[in-house]
Amino acid sequence: MKPGLLCGRCHVELRPGTVTASYLGQSFPVELPTCPSCGRVYVPEALATGKMAKVEQLLEDK
Amino acid sequence: MDREWVRQQEALCIEEQPPACTSACPAHVDAREIAERARRGDFQGGAAILARYVPFPRIIAHVCDRPCEGSCRRVPIDAPVQIHALERACIDNATSFPAPRRPTALRFRVAVLGAGLSGLTAAVELARKGYRVVIFETAARPGGRLLELPAGVLPAEALDADLRVLEMLGIELRCASPVAIESLTTEYDAIYLATGTATKEPLAIDPATLVTADPRIFAGGGLRRRGEPYSPIASIADGRHAAVSIDRLLQGASLTANREPPGPQVSRLFVNTDGVATVPAIHSADAGGVFTPEEAIAEGARCLPCHCLECVEACEYLGHYRSYPKRYVREIFNNDSIVMGQRKANKMVNSCALCGLCADICPEKLSMADVCRSARESLVDKGKMPASAHDFALRDLAFNTSDRFALARHAPGTTASAALFFPGCQLSASCPEEVEKIYAHLRERVPGGVAIHLGCCGAPADWAGRKDLLDGVTAGIAADWERLGNPRVIAACPSCARMFADRLPNAKVMSLWTVLDAIGPPAGARQLEGRELALHDPCAARYDTGTQDAVRRVLARLGATVRELPGNRNRTTCCSFGGLMSFANPEVGEKVVKRRIAESDADYVTYCAMCRDNFASEGKRSVHLLELLASDASDPAARPSPTFSQRHACRGQLKTRLLFDLWGERRQPAPPAPADAVALVLSQGAAAILQKRMILEEDVRRVIAHAEATGDRVEDPTNGHFTASLRPANVTFWVEYSAGATGFVVHNAYSHRMDVAAP
Secondary structure, rough: OOOOOOOOOOOOEEEEEEEEEEHHHHHEEEEEOOOOOOOOEEEHHHHHOHHHHHHHHHHHOO | OOOOHHHHHHOOOOOOOOHHHHHHHHOOOOOHHHHHHHHHOOOHHHHHHHHOOOHHHHHHHHHOOOHEEEOOOOEEEEEEEEOOHHHHHHHOOOOOOOOOOOOOOOOOOEEOOOOOOOOOHHHHHHHHHOOEEEEEEOOOOOOOHHOOOOOOOOOHHHHHHHHHHHHHHOOOOOOOOOOHHHOOOOOOOOOEOOOOOOOOOOOOOOOOOOOOOOOOOOEEEHHHHOOOOHHHHHHHHHHHHHHHHHHHHHHOOOOOOOOOOOOOOOOOOOOOOOOOOOOOOOOOOOOHHHHHHHHHHHHHOOOOOOOOOHHHHHHHHHHHHHOOOOHHHHHHHHHHHHOOOOOOHHHHHHHHHOOHHHHHHOOOOHHHHHHHHHHHHHHHHHOOHHHHHHHHHHHHHHHHHOOOOOOOEEOOOOOOEEEEEEEOHHHHHOOOOHHHHHHHHHHOOOOOOOOEEEOOOOOHHHHHOOOHHHHHHHHHHHHHHHHOOOEEEEEEEEHHOOOOOOOOOOOOEEHHHHHHHHHHOOOOOOOOOOOOOEEEOOOOOOHHHHHHHHHHHHHHHHEEEEEEEOHHHHOOOOOOHHHHHHHHHHHHHHHHHHHHHOOOOEEEEEEEHHHHHHHHOOOOEEEEEHHHOOOOOOOOOHHHOOOHHHHHHHHHHHHHHHHHHHHOOOOOOOOOOHHHHHOEOOOOOHHHHHHHOOOOOOHHHHHHHHHHHHHHOOOOOOOOEEEEEEEOOOOEEEEEEEOOOOOEEEEEEEEOOOOEEEO
16 A cells, blocks of 8 residues: 555555445445545545456456 | 357358368378378377277278378379378387277177178178177178188278277177078167178168168168179278168157268368468388378378368457457357356457458358347446446447537538538548648539538447447438538548448448549649558448549559559458457457558558557558648648547537637537636556557546645655545546646656445
């Protein structure tokens, strides 16, 4: 994870946190940078265009 | 998808039909593959293939009467591939042959009368299946008519080596044993009569199964070919066929189900030999015509080899999946039939341009467009169409049918229209000013009044398999058309023209180009003074000869020197917009465009806005015919393809301008949204990212407006950039930006469909 990213509202550093990613009725826990204070989640570009896109494709083809 | 219909489509593809040489061979030896192995110097492999079809490969490699060669497709070009000599080279240069495996013995016993090639073949084939076989031969040695051949033709070593298989398979060979057939019927479960030309032919041999009047007695080989020249390969074919019949009889199976009669067939395989270069046959240095390995390799290379693959070679999409329609149709049907599991062919189904080029080319008229369209409609019906495939294009359709673009009115100051001009959504997005000018020209020259209709013809809904959406769009168009008094429709876009012809059967539909051909170009049309332009016919105009001709006349009148691109008119190719190919599969879309734009160095001219823009997007200088007629730009061929966002803006501006210029109306602005006030600074790189990822500037504005209003964003202190996201519907958009002097500088943008939330 990119170090030092700050939550724009809380001005605290994002920390790895477990969030739920869901699509087409399926849910999975994912570890993503999250604001420990307000829960704001950050999805990095590499994840969105890489693994996440692949999983979306797999679920769409189910 | 209807199973029977799919089966019929699948059967149309002839690529799996045997080549002519194989069909002409009574034993259907795969000579094409043997030639290929010879070409590669794989003589061992070639020998193994021959051995797969004939149990006595050494014998056949010496004595075959080679009916295959006369049917070779090289015959009309130069000379047939010398298949027999290639077989011989494979046999001579093979180091070993696989030994036959002895299967578990079955209880059935079969008697074979006659140890000629036919009887021997039946015996070997049956023994390989586990039958206990006894051969009765009146002569002292096996071989039948082979024994009459001179040693120069068939050396004893070759005969002996091949006949060793009898012993390996435990076949009992009783030579000098004349026997009466009646004496065998109790001891043996079936009998194969292969006693040669000297015997009296039993009455009634069924040519399809070789069974005689007695259901347990079969007959074939020379005895049913009296008076014909000796054909060793036909004898082998009979022996194999009789063995299959006997096996079926003893296993209680049908003798006839799913079988073809023995002997040569006529190949259905289409082979295009246009442009095949003459290659003289290789002459062996050996007096006996035996090839050296080098000669065999060179002769093997003369095999074409025979394939159809006409559509696969013509269509990038069909070539992309590295197979051919017979397999594609099967994959697509299997994909459709899946209840649980991955639908692996969804992308293939959604990548076809639906342009129909394949059906025009196919000797059997198989249309992959029909198959893919049916598969798409089926996926939609089942609720299994991947949302990502067409979502963006359908959102574009929604925009084009919304108040932001749609408009249908009589010309200003009139209340009736003889004609209705439908410029189409993409021409309006690419050449809005030219659309406005040509509409003025139509109003001036076409009598009876010309209404205008801005909107979408529904093609994207059709391509996406969305009959529901298409019906809605058509109903809207039909209502407007009736309200305007059922005028004849002048369509600028060939896809629109086709949709109207299909969906508005009562409307008279004309292309803009036939109208302009009749009324003449507008004042100020470009004079081309012999300028060379390569003409690309859009795929939607494939069979529209009237429009194709009109376009050529208009270009001639402007003074253009027109160069026809290869496969123009009815064999033209799609630009990758058709069927929403470039949305569902940008990789294939790019290949399609790159192939087309490499076909001429001249600037391209076409009469579909998407063709023009897709060519331009890959750097090809291209103009739309309308630009030649009505553009003020000094060099319209240099204009880049507009981005998705620019397309939206152009359409909206066209409507605003028409309303103001023609009717003096100021468009009621939509209720102001905070996002409208967000000024963006987009570098070329950033604009390219948005385009590639199909993210609109208005989506970016909304994300930034939301982030600025709420502070809901992530900050990177190392560069001061903010990254924010918003999920207006089914897609989450992310934008990395920073505040600049003239607006928000966009550094990056991406999206995902998955919903992410803190638990």
